[in-house]
Amino acid sequence: MKKKVKLIIAGVTVLCVGAYLALRKRSIPFYDNIWCGDGTCSSADSQAKVNTYMGVSFSGDNDSNQGNGTGNLSLVFPKPHGLKVDQDIVIEQDKGAKYDYYNGVTNITSVPNPFVIVTSKARQGDTPANGGVVYTKSFVSEMFN
Numbered sequence: 001m002k003k004k005v006k007l008i009i010a011g012v013t014v015l016c017v018g019a020y021l022a023l024r025k026r027s028i029p030f031y032d033n034i035w036c037g038d039g040t041c042s043s044a045d046s047q048a049k050v051n052t053y054m055g056v057s058f059s060g061d062n063d064s065n066q067g068n069g070t071g072n073l074s075l076v077f078p079k080p081h082g083l084k085v086d087q088d089i090v091i092e093q094d095k096g097a098k099y100d101y102y103n104g105v106t107n108i109t110s111v112p113n114p115f116v117i118v119t120s121k122a123r124q125g126d127t128p129a130n131g132g133v134v135y136t137k138s139f140v141s142e143m144f145n
Contacts, residue, residue: 026136028083032129033102034076036112044076045113054078072109073102073121075134080114083136091119093132099124 031054034044044050053076075091083089087108097103102121110118117134 028077028081028134028136029131030075030077030081030134031131032076033123033127034074034116035071035123035126036074036116036118039112041074041076041112041116044115047079047115050076050078050115071123073106073119073123074112075117075119077115077117081117081134082114083108083111083117083134085109085111088137089119090135091121091132092135093130097130097132098127 031050034041034053037043044053085108088105089108090105091102093100093103101124106119106121108117109120112118
C-alpha cells in the first residue's frame with residue numbers, strides 16, 4: 001500500500017513539474033538596446049565584448065553612437081539568449097526608459113550572434129543604458145499558434 005502511495009505522489013509531482021515547464025513563459029533579462037554597425041553586430045559578438053560593454057561604455061571609435069533613428073531595435077543580452085528568428089517576444093523595459101515604444105509585442109527578425117537580437121520595431125535613437133526583460137511564449141502557446 002505504501003508503495004502505491006509513493007508512486008502516486010511521484011506521478012503527481014512529475015505531472016506538476018511538466019505542466020509548470022510547459023505553461024511557463026520564459027523571461028530573459030537584457031542589458032540595453034544597441035546600434036549594430038554591421039550584419040553580425042561585431043561590437044558585441046562575444047562574452048568578453050559584452051562584459052566590456054556592460055562595464056565600460058564604448059569609446060567613440062565603436063559604433064554605439066551611430067545610426068540615430070535608423071534601422072531596427074537591437075537588444076544586447078549579458079549571456080547567450082537562445083532566441084530564434086521569427087519568434088514573437090514581449091519587451092518590458094526597466095522604469096525610466098526613454099522610449100516607451102520599445103515595450104510590448106514584437107518579432108525577432110535577425111539573430112546576428114548569441115548575445116544580440118534584432119526586432120521588427122524601428123530604432124528611435126540613442127538612450128542611456130536601460131535594460132529590462134524579454135518574455136517568450138510558453139511551450140504550449142507555441143504549439144497551438
